[in-house]
Amino acid sequence: MGICTSKKKVDENIQIVPYKVCITAFIWNKESHNLFDFESNQAAKKEIELDFSATLSMVDNQIIALTDNEYVNKQIQLLRVDCQQEYMMLSGMSQKSDQRVWAILCNRPDFESLNEWELQKGDMIKLGRMKLQLLDFNYEIDALQQQKEQVENDDELQSKDLELEASQCRICFSKSGSLSNPLFSPCKCIGSMKYVHLNCLQIWIQQQIKIKNQQSSIQYIWKKMECEICKMSLQSTYTYQGQIFCIMQIQKPVVPYMIWKITSDDKSKEGIIQVMELLDKSEIKIGRVPDCDIKLKDISVSRSHAIIKVIKQEDNKYKLILQDNNSKFGTLLYAQSDKLLRYELQYQQKVLYQIGRVLLYVQLKEKGKSYNKQFTCYRHPNQIQVFPKKTINEQATIVPNFEKDKDNQLSFQTHNELNQDDIVINVKQI
Template sequence: MMTDTYLEIRTLTWPRETHNLFDYEAKNLIKLTQHSDNTCVLYRSGDRCFINDFPSDCLLDTVSLISIGKTDDMFMVQQTGPSPIYQMWIVIKYLPGSSYEMKEGDVFKLGRETLRVKKISSEIEQGQSWAEIPETPGEKICKICCSEEFSEDDPLVSLCKCSGTMKYIHFTCLKNWLKSKVTTKALGNVSTYQWSDFICELCKEPLPEMFQFKGKTLSLLEINYPTTPYIILEDVKADEPHQQILYVIGLEESQSINIGRGTDSEIKLSDISVSRFHAKIKFTSNAFYIQDNKSKFGTLVGVCKNLPLILGSEITMQVNRTLITLVVKRPWKCCQKKKIMPMS
């Protein structure tokens, strides 16, 4: 049964095309408020947004920002297409406490920089991908140390396309060789690991970061895990896909670290779109939270599934250079007047 709820759609558009950013300090914004009580699509033409009751490919010089479905008393918000340019991002500064509880797999955008949560305070999780390396019978010799000896903790493995006498290598020999290619540094409660893709220098085959051998999971990247609860962030650089950076953050209750362009930040992101003190990560109540610090270009978390909205719901998201606030409301109704009966 359909109810009389409707969706209030408030949009703010920054009139500058700058790397899909929205300036949260700007004053010259294009502001519009619209309402819908049915399924619709939110479009932007130039700098102005409008809604249409149905998707259309015939609208010239327009882009679709989000689509909104209506079922009974619920609205469902979803991304209109696969293009990362029009990805939906939740604006963390407008969440309660300007903070968000971080989860494995979350992707965060700070200005033009992107960070992904790789792991939170546990061993290798189910769903983590690794290569399965079969045991191969026959004579084996390590191509680095030329030894035929091996053990359960230091097996001879074949992880690339090399063949013949170059086929096998000790796990420890390979790990020590790759260790020399990893740059590490520590600042406060953050350890940073930086390297280029692991590849075999002979056959140029990419090497897995971790693999399974005889039921045991082995990692080629040696990380000193904190004894405290920790979170691992991966720096995602679209323009440098072969450059790998991990931030290992170990925090105790009520501790925090800063992220920004400033020299006093434990995680320093050098892009000019990142504020000097952009955001912070804190550990409280057995969970990690990221909190925006009134940054110029915002701290955002990617939306990977549809967003359901019911009566009273309010959410603010950024799509490209447009800020969208959605509020589910019910029309205001005046109370019906009571009929006054004369006294007998």
């Protein structure tokens, strides 16, 4: 069969696990702003089985699995599959927005996935091209505990530690900072212009933004905020010691409330911090039509895209449950939590992931009873040339250079388990 010849070659460093990881991928072969059209029948299906740690990469519209010792030209790394003896973990390979791992909330007969998700502070969701991050929510009068909770920041606007150094503020010239008003360096400026107080910057920023009062919410709207001197874009939020600092002065309303940061994949669009009073609302609607509580003006967002249910629990605490509302492109959740990324043979949930224009299911399965040999087969497609990594000059930087396929009609063969005599664990013989 194909490339495998008589000689077996097995990478000694690969740890084989007692289960197999079965991956089913659907590749949408058009670039479409990283939206996946579920109704299209133009997605190719591809299946891969592994029983060792690997990185899933995309090469010429194919998905292949590479060990740490392998390399392919023009690969785009999608997903890391880490196989331990007892469990398997998935993780994203890129922080870039279009290559992150998103879990899809949807309720479709053809694509099964999570129906709902309990939102936590810091969670980021994506509706069409719009991204929303839950910066804060508060239903309890005692807010102190919540403020202590660590919040993960939107890594696109990368978190940067606010530096507490004995330096001078470029605006007020004072040299002292505090935990609530730190002196920090928000841009590339150096020397006497390097540091600024959070509060001093907030006052300056306040003149650059638009504030829009609506019925029960306030929107703080900004278009590209940049340092006047070095022209570097300023982030709307910074994280310091687990707390999110907003460079806009935001007035927190009375409890209960929630605060969202809303940005778009389209960088020319304005960004919004939306502060909402919830009053006694039990449902928050997100979508494109005017009667939505969070209104997103983008054609990629469905008219009534998603719903957040506010549920009071027995202990009088509240939880927020996010649900998709039969939207066209699904409601996506940035997959960071173990709940979404960790798999065990005994405990598995069905999550449909999206990475760029690829959808993926992952499942762990027991190895077949009739299957006595130690290894599962995995073979790279014939047309893809795999190189051992050790031969690559370590100085060389690998720049993925993905070219759009010229042929939209590409089809994919389903991977079959190979003959046991063919066995090759992902090491190409040269």
